[in-house]
Amino acid sequence: MVRSFGRLDDGTQVRACRLGDDDGLQAEILDLGGILARLEIPVEGNRVGLVLGLPDAGAYRADPAYLGILVGRYGNRIAASRFSLDGRGYRLAANEGHNHLHGGMLGFGRRMWTVGSHANDALVLHYRSPDGEEGYPGMLDVTATYRLQGMRLQLRFEARCDAPTPFNPTHHPYFNLAGNPAVPAASQWLRVPADDYLPIDAELLPTGEMADVAGTPFDFRQAATLAARHDEADAQLRVGGGYDHCLVLRQPHDCAAELYSPHSGVAMRILCDAPALQLYGGHGLDVQHPQLGRGLCLEPQDFPDAPNHANFPDAILRPGQHYRREIEYVFALPGRDREWTEVTAALDRA
Template sequence: MEKIWRFGHLDDGRAVHAYRLQGEAGVAADILDLGGVLARLVVPGAGGPVDAILRLADARAYFADPAYLGILVGRYGNRIGGARFSLDGRAYTLAANEGRNHLHGGMLGFGRRLWEVIEYRPDMLVLQYHSPDGEEGYPGNLDVRATYRLEGASLVLDFEARCDAATPFNPTHHPYFNLAGDPAVPASAQVLQVPADGYLPVDAELIPNGAVAGVAGTAFDFRSARTLDAAFDPADPQLQACGGYDHCLVLESARDCAAMLYSPHSGVAMRIDCDAPGLQLYGGHGLDRQHPGLGRGVCLEPQGFPDAPNQPAFPDAILRPGTAFRRRIGYRFAMPGRDRGWDAVAAALQRN
């Protein structure tokens, strides 16, 4: 049965609606037409349904949110240094919304725009947005479609896009996961595995310095599963400069998945699948200031490399006319049970 309801209004009077997706495997998701926000995600846990992500109260809260909870990110996820880049011999200036830099698409980006609902079924929602030439400083008209779909115990997000002029394009998704389902349980107590043998060191403004550093022997090595608490090294200069994890992990080209996350407290595990070259790991430390009392969640954002338009050695992140962009992010859930060993967790995620 379809379920749609009004989720509040923006300050200019426009109504925001929520759309419920409900699957047979017990996974349920609420998605807003504002920014394509994933406003609620419920999965089966050892003690009953678990709220897997952090969420806010209403449309105005999401529109004003400085932490980007749950949004579809674009045109460019992460940062572009100096809010500028050159493309095909021409210089472009973008909206500077994090100091002198450009973050997550600018002042409004994709996450504070109302998207058009193209199709809605109990297990699927298709959203569409037209980004006009010059929006936030980007060149060219861009048409992007985002499809959320429940497939068994998985929530799948598909991006598709076309443009009429070359433009940087690096969409991603920004939910904050705490699979414990309890804000009293630290998100850093979750166990994380990421098949990444490198990461991108950043400067004081969180812009990559152009190098790819090896993770071996560092706080960024999650090739073997461990909690974020266990991995964290307060003496690491990169973690000191950023206040915590806010780094792009460089995923191995031959890999089975992009990441796996597990809460020993709820027994819930999640696997992320995506073909993007990087995975931004953000520990949510900014939430203590931005949303006191909300708790923390961990962001795991599959994406291209930050500042790639200014870094020739990074994988290309330019979408050109005549090329169809496609990227799939799949979140697969399982319930191996509380306090299980990692072999059991990985096996449960393989079965689902």
């Protein structure tokens, strides 16, 4: 099913493509930015919304919070909007002060994608990013495939380029599994198998160090709520205004993250082979979209600002390489106020 989702200021028609059936997990994805505008699951006869969303295309095009978008070419921040590659310097579009964030002024998330195919269980989107777009070198062809199977929503990125370019795509939904904006997102239980995190400076850029999560608010190796872990005296949380940090995933890891709402009884596991996960607590929404409440962003990705840190894992795509990364969201219904062992068991069965 496809429906109109409004028009942009230039008259471009935006469409919402539905995946799934009325009696199961159901998603709606826009051809604008590949945005996951709606994700719902039936719980005790009601449909529970799992991600925060906006009412129409115009609201998404103007959205400063990147709700639901496909992020690229480079997710997260690049310092001073500059990097060097193979002995040549490049300057990117600066869209957060003098820094580059989530691909620049429009990035992938505010541009129109082409629908390659659409069925009840899958949507294939294409985008061609020309040489020089947002300052990036080389032409880049990207395919994003959403696939819904049972209680699983999979997103697969594939890409090829004709010149070396930084490439770090990710996904930016805001999760509040309670399905109720009045329920604090920080009351969700979170587990992330990360032994280290990347400290940030006053511009939210990584300092280049890796720090042990032990004894810090960033230790989610055992499930806990953000509210319980939060420490107002922690210097890193003060500089970030809350959680806006990259967690370095243990290798190998059983998942990228697990999230559970004791209010709705919905649980989610994120599977991905990315080396890191950006954890953002959604505090910017208090000003950007105060009517939405908060949601948590859990973004599997490469390290932020990697092109400017030789000690970080490489995040350069080169000609001849076929980029492929999958992010899979697995949902289960263990029920309200369950022990974490019951949550894990339900996700294992999903």
